[in-house]
Amino acid sequence: MRFSEEFAAALYQVLKDDLPKEEIQQLIEKPKHAEHGDLAFPCFSLAKIQRMAPQSIAEQLSRAVQSPLFEKVEAAGGYVNAFLDKKYVTKLVLEEVMAKKEQYGTLHIGKGEVIVIDMSSPNIAKPFSMGHLRSTVIGQSLALLLAKGGYRPVKINHLGDWGTQFGKLIAAYKKWGDEQKVKEHPIKELLALYVKFHDEAERNPELEAEGRQWFKRLEDGDQEAVVLWEWFREESLKDFSRIYQLLNIEFDSYAGEAFYNDKMDRIVRRLEEKGLLTESEQAQVVLLAEEELPPCLIKKSDGATLYATRDLAAAFYRKETYHFAQSLYVVGGEQRLHFKQLTSVLKKMGESWADELIHIPFGMMRKDGKKMSTRKGQVVLLEEVLQESIALAKKNIELKNPGLANKEEVARQVGVGAIVFNDLKNYRLNNIDFSLEDILRFEGETGPYVQYTHARACSILRKAGFHAEEKRTVVLSGEKEWEAVSLMMSFPEAIEKAINEFDPSRIAKHTIQLAQAFNKYYAEVKVLEEDEQQLSRLAFVSAVAQLLKEGLALLGIEAPDEM
Numbered sequence: 001m002r003f004s005e006e007f008a009a010a011l012y013q014v015l016k017d018d019l020p021k022e023e024i025q026q027l028i029e030k031p032k033h034a035e036h037g038d039l040a041f042p043c044f045s046l047a048k049i050q051r052m053a054p055q056s057i058a059e060q061l062s063r064a065v066q067s068p069l070f071e072k073v074e075a076a077g078g079y080v081n082a083f084l085d086k087k088y089v090t091k092l093v094l095e096e097v098m099a100k101k102e103q104y105g106t107l108h109i110g111k112g113e114v115i116v117i118d119m120s121s122p123n124i125a126k127p128f129s130m131g132h133l134r135s136t137v138i139g140q141s142l143a144l145l146l147a148k149g150g151y152r153p154v155k156i157n158h159l160g161d162w163g164t165q166f167g168k169l170i171a172a173y174k175k176w177g178d179e180q181k182v183k184e185h186p187i188k189e190l191l192a193l194y195v196k197f198h199d200e201a202e203r204n205p206e207l208e209a210e211g212r213q214w215f216k217r218l219e220d221g222d223q224e225a226v227v228l229w230e231w232f233r234e235e236s237l238k239d240f241s242r243i244y245q246l247l248n249i250e251f252d253s254y255a256g257e258a259f260y261n262d263k264m265d266r267i268v269r270r271l272e273e274k275g276l277l278t279e280s281e282q283a284q285v286v287l288l289a290e291e292e293l294p295p296c297l298i299k300k301s302d303g304a305t306l307y308a309t310r311d312l313a314a315a316f317y318r319k320e321t322y323h324f325a326q327s328l329y330v331v332g333g334e335q336r337l338h339f340k341q342l343t344s345v346l347k348k349m350g351e352s353w354a355d356e357l358i359h360i361p362f363g364m365m366r367k368d369g370k371k372m373s374t375r376k377g378q379v380v381l382l383e384e385v386l387q388e389s390i391a392l393a394k395k396n397i398e399l400k401n402p403g404l405a406n407k408e409e410v411a412r413q414v415g416v417g418a419i420v421f422n423d424l425k426n427y428r429l430n431n432i433d434f435s436l437e438d439i440l441r442f443e444g445e446t447g448p449y450v451q452y453t454h455a456r457a458c459s460i461l462r463k464a465g466f467h468a469e470e471k472r473t474v475v476l477s478g479e480k481e482w483e484a485v486s487l488m489m490s491f492p493e494a495i496e497k498a499i500n501e502f503d504p505s506r507i508a509k510h511t512i513q514l515a516q517a518f519n520k521y522y523a524e525v526k527v528l529e530e531d532e533q534q535l536s537r538l539a540f541v542s543a544v545a546q547l548l549k550e551g552l553a554l555l556g557i558e559a560p561d562e563m
């Protein structure tokens with residue numbers, strides 16, 4: 001809470017000789033119980049310095065602290081408890097929110113530093129999984145939060161577009177493929193071919209050899225192989241881009257694994273020069289025994305490179321291209337080991353920036369207690385889930401507000417927002433249970449609930465003909481508004497924590513709380529009553545609407561004005 005700085009300043013006036021300001025600031029707490037005020041300063045460490053009982057110090061201090069911010073300053077149990085003046089603070093906060101508009105909560109902690117975010121990164125010719133969805137929405141929210149914090153995020157979609165599986169796919173397509181079918185449903189068809197290849201290969205092992213040959217041809221730049229691979233990639237991207245469009249997400253780069261094909265030699269040579277490559281079962285590996293990790297595989301016995309080799313090259317490329325301060329990898333927890341190995345290899349190479357690589361793991365999306373996966377051939381197409389959610393949202397609109405003007409667009413915003421919010425409201429490492437019905441509820445902790453609250457606030461403002469642009473003075477007792485105003489006050493702090501912990505759920509929770517506080521207020525207070533405080537109440541409603549919208553925006557969720 002930023003008023004803690006003023007509290008610290010007031011305390012510092014008295015404590016100058018004993019404690020530096022920063023230390024005072026650090027000691028200040030937010031009491032758990034309202035009866036202990038809004039801010040508390042513990043006097044226990046001072047007691048040692050001054051050789052006095054903490055409570056006596058607290059009493060002295062509480063008499064000395066003077067600020068219009070506080071209506072009361074009390075000593076209790078060795079603490080100085082300060083109670084904010086609700087009327088005064090409500091005025092300050094609301095006027096600030098209205099004056100700063102979208103800039104409210106903007107921070108400058110990033111100082112323009114670049115942070116690369118490796119996110120989404122689905123695999124070509126395979127379905128976009130729930131894991132990829134999580135990576136996409138967490139990555140997107142982190143990018144938005146970082147930008148709000150004054151960083152420069154760079155979003156990279158590290159497509160899985162290279163590897164031996166493409167040899168198999170080409171072989172399968174040559175045998176059983178149908179161009180028209182692939183064009184109609186790229187991912188579905190390509191996956192079916194891939195699955196068929198594996199089934200057939202069980203009976204006919206020669207197929208494996210054929211697949212390897214095709215991959216070799218692909219790596220050697222064989223015209224036919226390359227053309228097919230490019231086509232698979234392009235068709236797959238068409239499928240993926242429909243999902244990105246629904247989610248309203250764009251990337252700064254689609255440099256996937258294949259992009260690094262001509263950038264690995266240099267790195268492998270560097271490993272060699274540093275004496276880090278060891279032959280093991282005819283493969284080239286970097287031993288990581290000292291780090292208590294299994295060896296990192298760099299080249300297979302046939303000279304083929306691997307996922308890790310490409311990630312190593314990508315790490316160098318990104319450092320050299322973007323000069324990042326941090327390089328984030330928003331990738332499921334299953335790949336923990338891989339990223340530990342990556343950092344360890346870089347460290348062994350003597351790269352001082354190795355620790356700037358940060359894996360941001362997340363838990364699984366589950367349905368009925370089981371991982372939501374794309375089991376053999378049985379595709380849970382994410383796009384279908386999104387479309388289903390949009391259809392449900394549409395049904396809801398038809399029921400509640402059939403006259404709504406842009407139903408299709410609002411249904412998309414609500415249907416997609418519901419899924420995104422359900423993902424981001426949980427701490428990312430937790431596993432998430434997936435139930436469309438729950439996700440789309442208009443009450444409880446859901447995206448539609450927040451969106452609906454925002455729309456309701458907008459409708460009040462519309463009805464009153466209120467315009468947020470005009471400058472206003474707020475006169476409110478602040479009693480009924482206090483819960484919401486406290487949340488507005490701590491919004492910048494929530495953003496900072498979300499950034500520092502790479503945790504969008506802080507914003508989701510904050511936004512839910514604000515929506516709840518507002519709905520409680522709205523049930524108790526007649527906002528539109530025509531008295532001298534009407535404009536001030538409307539200013540409050542307008543500030544709530546603005547912060548709900550901003551909170552959702554930081555999660556990558558749109559907030560319709562009407563729904």
Ligand code: ARG
Nearest residue numbers: 118121122123158160311331
């Ligand atoms: N394509 C990979 C997968 O689906 C994720 C890639 C993550 N990013 C990376 N740089 N390794 O599992």
